[in-house]
Amino acid sequence: MGHCSRSVRFLAIICLWCGVSTALSANETTATDLAIGIRTIRFLRVAPRDKVEIAVIYDGEDKASTDDARAILAWLDANKTIIGVELVGRPLEVRGLDRMPQYAVAFVAANTNTQFFDSIHDFARHNGTLTLSSDLTCVHAGKCTLGVKSMPSVEIIVSYQEMKDSGIQFRQGFLMMVKGTD
Secondary structure (H helix, E strand, O other): OHHHHHHHHHHHHHHHHOOOOOOOOOOOOOHHHHHHHHHHHHHEOOOOOOOEEEEEEEOOOOHHHHHHHHHHHHHHHHOOOOOOOOEEEEEEEHHHHHHOOOOOEEEEOOOOOHHHHHHHHHHHHHHOOEEEEOOHHHHHOOOOOEEEEOOOOOEEEEEHHHHHHHOOOEOHHHHHOOEEEO
16 A cells, blocks of 8 residues: 555645646536546556547537536646656547547546436446546446546545446555545
């Protein structure tokens, strides 16, 4: 637990100390949520070593979800090498998941309607996709792999069922320091 736990705590403190901006609405993904969430990719058992294309899943019929997706894509563009590999964000409308290519990582925009959680789960399961979200409802429903919320304090929750269904494997030290849900 030692090294990984210190790494995540250090990461959270650095993000807050450096003044990473946060959104005003509780239903938006903050820059801190993104910084912490994206850094969890490094804790995968087989972490990517090259370019990582990240699908940003959003509900195109919901303005708040679309705006959140735009903000996530802009953040990814501005922080392309934050984890030492090139990050490339790709917008992915939730209604077209069944026709989309495989992505190793997807970030689900806040305000994506819960009616689409099953589609997100199926997409992740069929493609072995790590799904991240600042919407903890998706994780608690077992439809997203990892949830990150930085306000009022840092909270990282993993869905063990979604991990199993999608074939996602994190290093044991990481799993020991996050909250889990079945």
